[in-house]
Amino acid sequence: xxxxxxQILNGLDKGGAYALIALGLTIIFGTLGVxxxxxxxxxxxxxxxxxxxxxxLSLERVVEDPNQLTAxxxxxxxxxxxxxxxxxxxxxxxxxxxxxxxxxxxxxxMLLIGxxxxxxxxxxxxxxxxxxxxxVTFGLxxxxxxxxxxxxxxxxxxxxAPEAASGMIDFGIMVGIDAGNVVxxxxxxxYFVFSAVVxxxxxxxxxxxxxxxxxxxxxxDRETVGLLGIDIDRRFTIVFGxxxxxxxxxxxxxxxxxxxxxxxxxxxxxxxxxxxxxxxxGSLTGAVSAGFLLGILQSFASMNEVKDILPGIDQIIIYLIxxxxxxxxxxxxxxxxxxxxx
Amino acid sequence: xxxxxxxKKDILLFLCFSVAVLTGPIILEPFGAGYPDLxxxxxxxxxxxxxxxxxxxxxxxxxxxxxxxxxMGSYTAVWTFKLLSMNPIPAIVFATVMGGLFAALxxxxxxRRSGIYFSILxxxxxxxxxxxxxxxxxxxxxxxxxxxxxxxxxxxxxxxxGRDYGAVLPSSDFxxxxxxxxxxxxxxxxxxxxxxxxAMRIFRSxxxxxxxAIKSNQNRMNYTGFNTRPYTLxxxxxxxxxxxxxxxLMAVTDPLAGAExxxxxxxxxxxxxxxxxGAGTLLGPVIGAGAIKYFENIFSAFNEGILMGxxxxxxxxxxxxxxxxxGLFVGEGxxxxxxxxxxxxxxxxxGGLxxxxxxxxTLVTNRTGGGSDGAATPAAAE
Amino acid sequence: xxxxxxxxxxxxxxxxxxLDNVNLQIDAGTxxxxxxxxxxxxxxxxxxxxxxxxxxxxxxxxDGSSLLGIQPHQINQLGVSRVFQTxxxxxxxxxxxxxxxxxxxxxxxxxxxxxxxxxxxxxxLRDMAMDMLADVGLEAKSADIAGxxxxxxxxxxxxxxCLVQQPKxxxxxxxxxxxxxxxxxxxxxxxxxxxxxxxxxxxxxxxMHVVFSxxxxxxxxxxxTVIVEDLPENIKGDPRVQEAYLGGAxx
Numbered sequence: 001x002x003x004x005x006x007q008i009l010n011g012l013d014k015g016g017a018y019a020l021i022a023l024g025l026t027i028i029f030g031t032l033g034v035x036x037x038x039x040x041x042x043x044x045x046x047x048x049x050x051x052x053x054x055x056x057l058s059l060e061r062v063v064e065d066p067n068q069l070t071a072x073x074x075x076x077x078x079x080x081x082x083x084x085x086x087x088x089x090x091x092x093x094x095x096x097x098x099x100x101x102x103x104x105x106x107x108x109x110m111l112l113i114g115x116x117x118x119x120x121x122x123x124x125x126x127x128x129x130x131x132x133x134x135x136v137t138f139g140l141x142x143x144x145x146x147x148x149x150x151x152x153x154x155x156x157x158x159x160x161a162p163e164a165a166s167g168m169i170d171f172g173i174m175v176g177i178d179a180g181n182v183v184x185x186x187x188x189x190x191y192f193v194f195s196a197v198v199x200x201x202x203x204x205x206x207x208x209x210x211x212x213x214x215x216x217x218x219x220x221d222r223e224t225v226g227l228l229g230i231d232i233d234r235r236f237t238i239v240f241g242x243x244x245x246x247x248x249x250x251x252x253x254x255x256x257x258x259x260x261x262x263x264x265x266x267x268x269x270x271x272x273x274x275x276x277x278x279x280x281x282g283s284l285t286g287a288v289s290a291g292f293l294l295g296i297l298q299s300f301a302s303m304n305e306v307k308d309i310l311p312g313i314d315q316i317i318i319y320l321i322x323x324x325x326x327x328x329x330x331x332x333x334x335x336x337x338x339x340x341x342x
Numbered sequence: 343x344x345x346x347x348x349x350k351k352d353i354l355l356f357l358c359f360s361v362a363v364l365t366g367p368i369i370l371e372p373f374g375a376g377y378p379d380l381x382x383x384x385x386x387x388x389x390x391x392x393x394x395x396x397x398x399x400x401x402x403x404x405x406x407x408x409x410x411x412x413x414m415g416s417y418t419a420v421w422t423f424k425l426l427s428m429n430p431i432p433a434i435v436f437a438t439v440m441g442g443l444f445a446a447l448x449x450x451x452x453x454r455r456s457g458i459y460f461s462i463l464x465x466x467x468x469x470x471x472x473x474x475x476x477x478x479x480x481x482x483x484x485x486x487x488x489x490x491x492x493x494x495x496x497x498x499x500x501x502x503x504g505r506d507y508g509a510v511l512p513s514s515d516f517x518x519x520x521x522x523x524x525x526x527x528x529x530x531x532x533x534x535x536x537x538x539x540x541a542m543r544i545f546r547s548x549x550x551x552x553x554x555a556i557k558s559n560q561n562r563m564n565y566t567g568f569n570t571r572p573y574t575l576x577x578x579x580x581x582x583x584x585x586x587x588x589x590x591l592m593a594v595t596d597p598l599a600g601a602e603x604x605x606x607x608x609x610x611x612x613x614x615x616x617x618x619x620g621a622g623t624l625l626g627p628v629i630g631a632g633a634i635k636y637f638e639n640i641f642s643a644f645n646e647g648i649l650m651g652x653x654x655x656x657x658x659x660x661x662x663x664x665x666x667x668x669g670l671f672v673g674e675g676x677x678x679x680x681x682x683x684x685x686x687x688x689x690x691x692x693g694g695l696x697x698x699x700x701x702x703x704t705l706v707t708n709r710t711g712g713g714s715d716g717a718a719t720p721a722a723a724e
Numbered sequence: 725x726x727x728x729x730x731x732x733x734x735x736x737x738x739x740x741x742x743l744d745n746v747n748l749q750i751d752a753g754t755x756x757x758x759x760x761x762x763x764x765x766x767x768x769x770x771x772x773x774x775x776x777x778x779x780x781x782x783x784x785x786x787d788g789s790s791l792l793g794i795q796p797h798q799i800n801q802l803g804v805s806r807v808f809q810t811x812x813x814x815x816x817x818x819x820x821x822x823x824x825x826x827x828x829x830x831x832x833x834x835x836x837x838x839x840x841x842x843x844x845x846x847x848x849l850r851d852m853a854m855d856m857l858a859d860v861g862l863e864a865k866s867a868d869i870a871g872x873x874x875x876x877x878x879x880x881x882x883x884x885x886c887l888v889q890q891p892k893x894x895x896x897x898x899x900x901x902x903x904x905x906x907x908x909x910x911x912x913x914x915x916x917x918x919x920x921x922x923x924x925x926x927x928x929x930x931x932m933h934v935v936f937s938x939x940x941x942x943x944x945x946x947x948x949t950v951i952v953e954d955l956p957e958n959i960k961g962d963p964r965v966q967e968a969y970l971g972g973a974x975x
Contacts, residue, residue: 035458124689130458131404135617136688138610142681150670150678266606270469273462281459312478319470323451326463330455349844548828548846549839551817555825558814565774565812566885567800567829576837 002172002181007299009171013188013257015295016195017043020250021272022279022287023202024243030219030282031239034122035130037137039247040269041144045113046106046248047260048148051157053102057095061085097162099256106252107245114244118237126236141266149262156259161187166256187256194253198246199288205242206284215239219282274322280335290333294318352542359538359625363531367524373636378527380639384632385530386591389537391615391627393584396544397577398613399622402557404461406609407448407468411441411582413475413604415589417482420489420599427499428512430521430529434590441586442579449578453571456560468609475601488600514594526595533591537584538628544580545624553577554622585612607677614684620694629695634680641679644672727752727924728773728893733782735768735948742768743779744948750893755915755925757935757956760945761968766928769945770897773926774806775799787892797834803892805885809901811878813885815871819862822870823853823884830889856888860914876907883914887923894918896927900934912937936960944968 021043028036060079068076083091094101121140125133160166165186172182206212214235251260258264275294279286300306301317313320325332348356362369366384370376375384394408415437422433452463475483483489491511500507514521521529544550556563556570563570593599602608611634619630649668653661671679691698728750735743742765750756760766771777772784775796784791791799800806805826814822827849832838844850857863860880865873870881879899886894899915900908912934919925919938929935935942935956942959944952946968952959959965 035461121685121689128692129402131398131402131461132688132692134404134406134458134461135613136685138613139681139684139688142610142684143678146675146678146681147670150675270465270606274466277459277462312474315473315477316470319466322466323463326455326459327451348842543842544839546842546844547839548832548841548843549837551821551825551843552828555814555817555821558816559812562812562814562885563825564796565800565806565808566826567797567834567889569795569797569834572835576839 002177003303005172005177006182006184007303008296009182009184009189009192010302011296011299012192012292013195013254013295014298015292016192017250017254017268017291018272018275018295019288019291020195020198020246021268022275022291023199023284024246025272025276026279026282026284026287027202027215027219027239028243029276030284031215032118032122032126032236034125035133035137036122036243037134037269038117038141038144039137039243040265040267040272041141042110042113042244042247042265043251043254043268044145044148044260044262044265046110046251047255047264048152048251049106049109049248050099050102050159050252050255051152051260053105054095054098054159057081057083057098057101099159099161099253102252103249106248110245110248111241113248114241115237117244118240122240123233123236141269145262145265152262154262156261158259159255161190161256165190191253191257195250198249202242202246203284211235211238271318274318276332278322278325278332280332283332283334286332286334294321297321348542348546352546355625356539356542359628360535363535364528366531367527375636375639378523380635381527382530382591382595383635383639385527385534386588386595387612387615387631387635388534388628389530389591390585390588390612391619391631392534392537392541393581393588394612395581395616395621395623395627396541396553396584397581398616399627400545400550400553400557401574401577403453403456403574403578404613405452405464405578405581406461406606406613407452407464407466407471408581408585408612409604409606409608410448410468410471411445411585412589412592412608412612413471413599413601414444415441415586416593416599416603417475417489417589418586419590419593420491420597421482423491423497423512423514423593423597424495425498427497428505428507428514429499430514430516430591430594432499433514433594434533434587437590437593438583438587441589442583444586445579445582446575449575449582453574453578465606465609468604468606472601472604472606475604483599483601485601488598490598514597521594530591530595533587534628537587538624542624549573549576610684611680614680614687617692617694618683618687620696623694623696626694626696633695637679638676641672641676725752726750727787728926729783729785730769730772731783731785733769733772733779733784735765735772735777735779741948743772746782746945746948746950748943748950748953750924750926751941752892752924753922754940755919755927755938757927757929757939757942758945759929759932759935759942764945765948766945767897768948770895770926770928773799773895774804800829800889801834803889805887805889805891805894807879807882807886807894807896807899809897811875811882813870813873813878813881815869817870818867819857819870819873819881820850820853820866822881823856823888824849826885827852827888853888856884859887860884874907876903876910879903879907879911880914883918887918892924894923894925896925896929898929898931899927900929900931908934 021039024042025036025039028034028039058081060081063078063080064075065078066075070076081091081095083094085091087094117140121136125136167186168183169186169189170179170182171184171189173179206216271294275291276287278294279288279290298314298317302314307314363385366381367376367378370381375381390412394405398404418440419433419437422436426432448464448467452460452467455463476485493509493511516525516529519525552563552568552573556573560570589603592603615630615634616627617630618633619628620626646665646669649665649672650661653664656664669675687694726749728748730746730748733743733746734741746765746769758766758769768777772779773791775791775794775798778792786802786804789802791802791804814825824843824846831849854863854866857866860883862877862880862884865877870878873881896915900911903911908931915925915938927935927938939956942954942956943950944959944965951968952962952965954962
């Protein structure tokens with residue numbers, strides 16, 4: 001029981017990341033009709049927003065203190081981050097909370113990147129074949145990740161969680177299990193809650209705003225919405241921007257769990273595509289539930305007890321499930337007839 | 343002789359192609375590409391792209407997992423070296439067969455879906471193979487180190503025929519002819535010529551016409567009385583065999599195999615080669631493969647020192663700016679160039695280089711008042 | 725004698741009864757038109773003949789074998805060809821190839837691994853295809869790319885693609901939909917010539933002009949059932965038809 005609960009918890013954070021990327025992917029599919037192979041790169045760019053914020057916040061003022069001498073007899077250099085110089089302890093707290101703080105930066109940055117991508121490239125591909133869309137966004141993904149590689153290097157850059165959230169939470173106590181059995185890193189739990197909030201916000205936005213209504217109508221029947229005389233173009237841009245923000249936030253917040261490197265985007269993209277396919281192309285709830293489902297299944301497959309019986313299953317479980325689902329239910333778990341079919 | 347009936351134009355194309363391949367070391371000498379290691383790559387990736395094009399170019403099914411078959415071919419070839427013989431013939435035969443079998447398995451499942459679903463399924467399968475090759479299959483693939491030859495390998499056939507390699511690590515040899523350097527290139531080159539011939543037959547055959555019809559209108563094909571699944575599966579398996587063969591040849595020229603050959607970047611590369619040259623054209627993919635490997639070779643070799651030399655004529659500040667900007671695209675940054683090239687081709691020249699050639703040709707013929715096209719430029723794409 | 729016989733066919737979509745106990749006999753060598761107001765179930769019925777839809781109950785027999793539970797390509801191989809509302813052709817291929825491909829299907833079956841011989845060595849099939857193109861007046865364009873044809877020419881091409889297979893039954897779904905008057909008349913003339921050769925045709929049509937100039941027999945479908953089946957001259961005056969079709973207005 002404890003072990004099962006722990007594995008479910010373990011799957012939630014990864015599942016949250018899959019769900020957030022898949023959500024954006026499927027919204028873009030559904031409304032714009034575009035297959036965005038660069039969506040993983042957006043996730044990666046979000047993560048590097050966090051890296052950049054941390055780097056900027058860590059810029060240091062160097063003062064030579066003549067009263068303290070180093071072993072060589074030179075004055076000792078005292079390095080203090082500027083934020084601390086200016087804001088004192090509050091500054092130190094900001095630096096400690098650099099990952100959550102980076103969200104504030106990531107939202108406008110990702111929005112701009114999303115808009116630039118849509119206006120500058122994707123919109124020219126609405127009427128082109130899916131193969132062309134895949135190819136051009138694939139090329140873009142390579143370009144983006146190589147630029148990041150040139151800028152930040154090829155090695156993963158660890159990002160610490162805020163000190164208050166870097167410990168473990170004894171989740172077991174909360175649900176009445178003996179202490180020490182279900183202990184769980186606090187940040188992962190925070191990530192899960194965060195992803196749930198973002199997913200909730202996206203759903204609420206689509207459900208309760210006029211804009212969201214048009215988007216949902218567009219996902220159900222693109223042509224008709226176009227015929228209604230609604231300015232689809234501008235809305236497409238915003239939709240793309242929102243999807244970029246969602247992916248970027250998912251990436252920024254994920255950095256304490258997985259140290260970001262330039263190719264993390266593609267790794268997550270492949271899995272998120274599988275999530276979208278399993279959930280059913282064009283189904284938002286499908287994407288979200290499949291994201292969590294696959295995340296949890298993957299963590300179960302990583303248990304030693306399971307690996308002993310089926311070696312290597314943790315490496316391929318997601319793909320295997322995708323294959324089985326596509327063979328049994330070609331439209332995915334919640335796919336509707338006629339969506340993205342030829 | 344009806345079996346080999348070919349149009350005059352096709353015979354000419356085939357002869358030109360063969361001559362170009364065989365004289366490659368001389369023709370490419372002025373471009374600094376006349377050395378065997380690079381020429382081998384041209385030939386091997388030419389075969390890979392030629393096969394990929396039979397699937398993607400003809401049927402329009404975009405596979406993002408063909409690197410899996412390439413890797414399969416390499417592993418098979420190295421195992422053949424280890425167990426049977428250092429002769430390349432059994433190695434490439436088994437590599438082709440295994441590539442085909444593996445493709446039959448993956449194709450059987452993936453081809454149940456079309457469009458993006460198909461692309462994603464093939465991508466998923468390739469990633470799955472890659473992950474497995476790195477982890478559980480380590481006893482077969484030797485994981486991260488890669489599969490290598492060993493002095494203690496059994497090499498049953500070689501032993502049977504009394505071939506002894508002594509205390510050195512053996513390299514692949516074709517009845518005594520060492521498969522490195524020029525002999526290695528000519529071996530690959532002749533295989534490429536054979537592969538080109540087969541591809542040409544397929545392109546001109548009813549089977550090839552059906553594949554193009556499937557790309558054009560699958561619905562009509564069904565209502566015209568065709569079961570399209572076996573056609574696409576056959577195309578998939580053929581392209582998998584080409585990929586397996588290419589992987590086998592890689593092992594012939596350099597007997598080791600690593601899982602990274604199965605990675606999605608390798609799959610993406612063959613897609614790029616095909617569209618760069620011109621998907622659906624006969625000659626395009628080979629040209630695309632050559633172009634990419636050529637530029638990869640040149641660009642990767644650049645370093646800051648060479649760049650400084652190139653921009654020597656500029657004032658110093660400008661020189662430094664130019665060097666750091668171009669530095670992004672060369673050496674380690676070659677992949678950035680590749681990605682940018684990918685986008686540029688898809689945006690501006692969806693038909694690839696072959697379309698570009700044809701455009702120029704029409705431009706020239708129009709200007710000269712519709713002169714005859716006596717040049718050997720093949721109109722491979724109908 | 726009936727070449728296509730439809731018995732007690734029912735089809736529901738959720739709560740909607742699209743086909744309600746449809747019975748239909750199509751005689752060999754005749755042109756049979758199925759007319760009816762929008763939503764009467766005409767297209768649903770046609771889709772049940774070609775394997776796109778499966779009726780809930782009932783049987784569809786063609787020339788002694790059932791058409792239910794088999795794939796579109798198998799139905800075609802039995803001798804049923806179909807013309808679509810929007811012409812379905814191979815837009816990237818030449819007209820000649822467009823017509824040769826169905827000829828291959830007729831000769832070689834649903835799958836043949838014929839990857840070695842050259843298409844250009846198939847002179848018999850090419851001649852056949854060229855004759856067919858000449859028949860529909862497109863021989864001059866045989867090397868053109870089919871996607872660039874006008875709507876009317878695409879329809880001619882599609883008919884040629886069906887006819888080259890010498891089908892026992894030709895199904896036409898609104899063959900003149902969206903056509904200019906001149907094109908419509910040309911198409912009617914072409915279909916008349918085809919009918920004269922004894923090809924059995926089932927035509928679904930809105931355009932009364934087309935129906936009355938072609939059909940030997942007319943079935944009127946309304947709300948999923950056949951309400952009248954009669955000769956064209958009798959249909960015109962039938963009050964039930966006017967009621968169902970035009971809400972009482974005169975034809």
